[in-house]
Every structure is written in C-alpha cells, then in structure tokens.
Amino acid sequence: MVTLAEVARQAGVSPSTVxxxxxxxxxxxxxxxxxxxxxxxxxxxxxxAGARALAGKRSHIIALVVPLRTDVYVPIMMEIAIAVTMAAxxxxxxxxxxxxxEGPEGVRRVAASGLADGVVLMDVELEDExxxxxxxxxxxxxxxxxxxxxxxxxxxDHDFTAAGALCADHLxxxxxxxxxxxxxxxxxxxxxxxxxxxxxxxxxxRAAARGLRILHRPCEGTYESTAGTLARILxxxxxxxxxxxxNEGALGPLLSLLRGSGRIVxxxxxxxxxxxxxxxxxxxxxxxxVTGPAQELGxxxxxxxxxxxxxxxxxxxxxxxxxxxVRESTGPGPFPVR
Amino acid sequence: MVTLAEVARQAGVSPSTVxxxxxxxxxxxxxxxxxxxxxxxxxxxxxxAGARALAGKRSHIIALVVPLRTDVYVPIMMEIAIAVTMAAxxxxxxxxxxxxxEGPEGVRRVAASGLADGVVLMDVELEDExxxxxxxxxxxxxxxxxxxxxxxxxxxDHDFTAAGALCADHLxxxxxxxxxxxxxxxxxxxxxxxxxxxxxxxxxxRAAARGLRILHRPCEGTYESTAGTLARILxxxxxxxxxxxxNEGALGPLLSLLRGSGRIVxxxxxxxxxxxxxxxxxxxxxxxxVTGPAQELGxxxxxxxxxxxxxxxxxxxxxxxxxxxVRESTGPGPFPVR
DNA sequence: TTGTAGGCGTTATCAG
DNA sequence: CTGATAACGCCTACAA
Numbered sequence: 001m002v003t004l005a006e007v008a009r010q011a012g013v014s015p016s017t018v019x020x021x022x023x024x025x026x027x028x029x030x031x032x033x034x035x036x037x038x039x040x041x042x043x044x045x046x047x048x049a050g051a052r053a054l055a056g057k058r059s060h061i062i063a064l065v066v067p068l069r070t071d072v073y074v075p076i077m078m079e080i081a082i083a084v085t086m087a088a089x090x091x092x093x094x095x096x097x098x099x100x101x102e103g104p105e106g107v108r109r110v111a112a113s114g115l116a117d118g119v120v121l122m123d124v125e126l127e128d129e130x131x132x133x134x135x136x137x138x139x140x141x142x143x144x145x146x147x148x149x150x151x152x153x154x155x156x157d158h159d160f161t162a163a164g165a166l167c168a169d170h171l172x173x174x175x176x177x178x179x180x181x182x183x184x185x186x187x188x189x190x191x192x193x194x195x196x197x198x199x200x201x202x203x204x205x206r207a208a209a210r211g212l213r214i215l216h217r218p219c220e221g222t223y224e225s226t227a228g229t230l231a232r233i234l235x236x237x238x239x240x241x242x243x244x245x246x247n248e249g250a251l252g253p254l255l256s257l258l259r260g261s262g263r264i265v266x267x268x269x270x271x272x273x274x275x276x277x278x279x280x281x282x283x284x285x286x287x288x289x290v291t292g293p294a295q296e297l298g299x300x301x302x303x304x305x306x307x308x309x310x311x312x313x314x315x316x317x318x319x320x321x322x323x324x325x326v327r328e329s330t331g332p333g334p335f336p337v338r
Numbered sequence: 339m340v341t342l343a344e345v346a347r348q349a350g351v352s353p354s355t356v357x358x359x360x361x362x363x364x365x366x367x368x369x370x371x372x373x374x375x376x377x378x379x380x381x382x383x384x385x386x387a388g389a390r391a392l393a394g395k396r397s398h399i400i401a402l403v404v405p406l407r408t409d410v411y412v413p414i415m416m417e418i419a420i421a422v423t424m425a426a427x428x429x430x431x432x433x434x435x436x437x438x439x440e441g442p443e444g445v446r447r448v449a450a451s452g453l454a455d456g457v458v459l460m461d462v463e464l465e466d467e468x469x470x471x472x473x474x475x476x477x478x479x480x481x482x483x484x485x486x487x488x489x490x491x492x493x494x495d496h497d498f499t500a501a502g503a504l505c506a507d508h509l510x511x512x513x514x515x516x517x518x519x520x521x522x523x524x525x526x527x528x529x530x531x532x533x534x535x536x537x538x539x540x541x542x543x544r545a546a547a548r549g550l551r552i553l554h555r556p557c558e559g560t561y562e563s564t565a566g567t568l569a570r571i572l573x574x575x576x577x578x579x580x581x582x583x584x585n586e587g588a589l590g591p592l593l594s595l596l597r598g599s600g601r602i603v604x605x606x607x608x609x610x611x612x613x614x615x616x617x618x619x620x621x622x623x624x625x626x627x628v629t630g631p632a633q634e635l636g637x638x639x640x641x642x643x644x645x646x647x648x649x650x651x652x653x654x655x656x657x658x659x660x661x662x663x664v665r666e667s668t669g670p671g672p673f674p675v676r
Numbered sequence: 677t678t679g680t681a682g683g684c685g686t687t688a689t690c691a692g
Numbered sequence: 693c694t695g696a697t698a699a700c701g702c703c704t705a706c707a708a
Contacts, residue, residue: 015680046451050397078415284561
C-alpha cells in the first residue's frame, strides 16, 4: 500500500506538504505542487480512509436510513437514494446504507462510532423513534418528511398540501363538480403518514373553497381492490367525473377499468395523478399529474446535512413546490366555468 | 467522546483487555469481562470506526455498486440492495452505496483507499469495465450477473436459461403451439444484456425441443408500445395463444389489451410472466409466473464477498434456480397433450 | 513557502 | 489470564 510518506519521499518534500496539497489548506508553490501531484499519480496513491477519519475527526461518510416498508412507491425511494449519493459525492462524501430494521439503534451505532458524520432519514414519521437518538447524540441530520415536532431539526419534503390543492383547482377550473380521491391503502392513513394526510388536507380545503363535492377512498393498489374502489365510488356518487389518484399501483388498473366500463378519458372522466413524470408518461392516455422533484429532495437533504456538519443552522423546514403538468387525461367537466 | 482508554480506567484494567473482550480474540476471566462490560454500558462506549479501520486494517464496510440505468425493474434492485445490507450486517459489515456514474473509478476509489474491504457489483455487463479494476487491485468482490469471462471471479445470478425453459415447458405442457415472447426494450438486446439473452436462449431451445412456434418481440413497456407489440404479434401469427412476458411494465397493459380485444385470460390466451411474486399477485387475473429469489441473490453475493475477505476461494459461478408458480393466467391450449 | 512532531483510538505483538 | 507498547497513516499546530 502506498502511503503519504512514500509520496513525500518520492517528491522530495515533507509529509505535511503532501497532506496540504491534498487538502488545499495552505498555499503551495506551483513547482512543489506539481512534483507532489506527479508523485501521487506515479505511485497511484490513494489516501487511507481510516487514517484520514481518525486524524481528521471526519469520516466523510453520511448515513442514509431507508425504510423497509413497501407501501411507498419504490422507484421514488431509489431515485432519492441515488440523488443523495450523487449529491454527497459533490461534497467528497460517501453514503452508507442503513436499513430501518435496525431501528433507532442503527442510527446510534453509526453516529456514535464516528462511522458517519451525518445522517439522512427517509420516510420520517410524525413521532419518529430515531429523532430522539439524533437529538441525544447531537448528530448532524436531515429528515426527508416532516415529523410532528421539527424543532431544531432540518427537514425537507414535498409540499403535499399544495399538491392536493393543485389537483382540486385543476378539476374545478375544468368544470368538474363531483370528484373522488383514490388514495393509499387504509393502513397508510391509519398510521397517519404525513404525506397522505397533508395531501388530503390540501385537497379537501381547496375542494371546499371551490365548491367541489368530494369522496375519499383508500385503495390497496391492486387491480381487484381498484375495481372495488371504483365500483363503490360510482355507486355512492354516480355523477363523479373527476378522479384524483394518489396511489401508483391503482393508476393502470383504474384507466383500464374506466375504459372497460365505457367511460372515455378524458371525455367522460378526468384523471389527475399524484405521481412521478415517468409513470404519467407511460400510461395511456398520458396522465395529467402533479409531480414533486424527487431528486431535488435528495439533493436538498444532503445540503442540509452538509450545512450542519459545517456548523451551519439551516432552516427547520423546507418545502418543495410540486408542479401540475397537463397531459391527456383531463378535460372539461359537466359544469364549464363561464 | 468515550474512548477505549476511559473504559479501561473505569473498569480498572488495561486498554488491551478491553479490546480483547470486545473482539473475543483471547480468553478473559468472567469477573473481568463483567467489569469491562459494565464500564462499557455505563459510559456508553462505542468503538471509533476510523481507529478500528486503521489499526485493524479492515473497515468492516463493503461497497455496493448500483446501476443508474432504469430499464431494469427498480423494485428488484432495491430489494437486492436491502438484502445485501441486511446480510452484511450479519457479518458486522456496513454497506457503502456507490452509483455507477462514477464508473470504474468509483470502484478504484473505495477499494484503493481501504474505505471498503470488498465490493458487490450489481447489473454486471458481459464486458464490464469495472472488472479489470477489481482484478488489478486484487479486491475482494462478488458480481450479481454474469460477465463474459468469470475466470477467478465470484458471480451469482438467476438461472435465466432455466427460467426461459420453464416458460416454454409450461405452455407446451398445457397444449399451446403458437407462443409469443414479449421482451424488454430493443436497446436491452442491442447491448447484449446477459439476463435478456440467456432467458431468450433458454426459452428458444426448449421451445424448439417441444415443437413450439415462437415469436420474439421487444417492447418498451409503455401502454402504447405494448399495444403496438400485441397488434403486430396477432397480425403475424393470429393463432398465438401463449404469451411469455419478460417486461414488468408491459404486464398490466397486455392484460388490459387482451381483455379489450375480447380475449379472455386464460380461456383464450395464456400469459406467463417472468417477474417478482408481488407483481404476479397484484394483477388480475393473478399471473402464472417464473420468479427468481431476489433477496437470495443479495445474500449470496455478500457471502461470496465475505468468503473472499476471509481468504476463501468461493465458486466462480452460482446460479439460483427460478420457480414457476401456477396462478390464474394460464390454462389449456388448443392442442391438449393426450 | 515548507518542515517537524505529537496525537487521533485501536489492534496485536511481546512479555509477564 | 492480563499488561505495556509499538505500530497503523494522516492531520495540524507550531517552528523555521
């Protein structure tokens, strides 16, 4: 293994000089820097991570805690994880993957051992058990999602309330009056998942303001459950012409079922999805959808952690604005405005 | 920060004794061990990861290199990544997430710096650029997927050839004669992705042996492309009654389209999917499917890496046997056997 | 602008 | 069964 000392010898300088050209923490004359860099590449030197962590009191690693639960749309989790990793690299950091089956102890382990300099928590719950641990250790952390008490924390999430409101507005603008919200599985609401509740709240409030009559129906997201959900909606409110869908699994089935029941989208029924662009694009008709910037979530989380590592005091809550993109699945409703 | 030395003082023993009760590398008398463990928990001691890596020449970290490409079914990637992480924990290892945008240099970086003791490569290509780097560094590695030259490596993958053959056999057994294979996007075959080609080979050979007439059609996996693919299949071979689908995105649309065209599954057409169980279960009808054990892939990869780290010489190639589960999407074809 | 030297917290060798 | 102590490779305050 090539060490810094060998590089120094080869370049005819002292070890500290090599260290400094690497870290850039002090001025180095051009010729010296050149000789050192030459030696580094000649020898194929790579600084030893363990030694660096020990001496520098910084592992240059952040931990990313991912949920095991699968009721969140997995591709999005992956997209965020990858965005976190790439963003971290920009800061010279690597990402350690922690699965939530370790529970709060996993966080304690990596933080207390100095394995990780910071932590990004995905899928944060309202009363998240990992947060007290973080607080106790004084760890540098960022949450993706909003806990009930964000005091002194750094959280970033989609503005789901705004997303729900966008859906209501869009359908109201088009002249729909009876609208159904097809949501996630009942257990998601039962455990008060923040994203589900906030979306619903945003939707409900805006719907009320716009005079929409609404129905909220949880849905497992399989074909069969979607069929059941749709049947119930049409039975309860036959006049329903607008659908807001926050359940990735239910989208394909719903379109298929509407088609099967003779309802043409968007002439007879409008569908607004809360989903990533890719999913919106690959359905037929392509879906009008409200999308939040998943990659941006990951990037921002990393920036929050880095800011804390550097001793900064970033904002407690950052909400990212979702965007509604009109595609082919929404059209005029039965009550045209003006 | 609590150090080993402080624990030693508190327990009234020498630092080395503390180290040994932790590592278990030499016998310790019961009373001593008890005092040390007491001190550890009293002080809340956690060994410093950097120091441990430096002194022990072992970071207790393995790197997991994930692809950025999205034409592989993402939930499976995630499942494997999580399985790798959990399996690694069983060995006292953590997992560092490396995205493939760093290319081969990412692997070099973590291996050469001693950041990772071993590497797991996902989505290995036939001529994978990362393999020469691994060979050059003499790194402890395992591949998920099969490269063209597996000499001296440790690889694990699904037995896609067997999976393809299972599909052909099942449909032949049911009395189907004209069968179409709906595959991944054209570019997947163009870059000679091993899993796609091996599945096709296994399918083709068994189909030939069983006297099936087959058609292979790549498919993008969107609704529209699936519609085009199906239309073309039915035009080219109107007598087609069996479908083998190796494209997760095409499954929902295909079922919907068959229904729309008046073909009842499984009475008029049989569909065999190559996909995870969850996906097979959530379609309607529930799909007869060939599934490989994704979690097992991850677990085995970890075992291969650990074996190499411990100086073992694990098998070069491990293939995991897929299983065909009969559900509701396949039934008798037009040429009943006997 | 560059060099010297002490220390970071563990491991493991060598004594006892 | 237990204790000293010398590495491990790098960082950084202090000197020059």
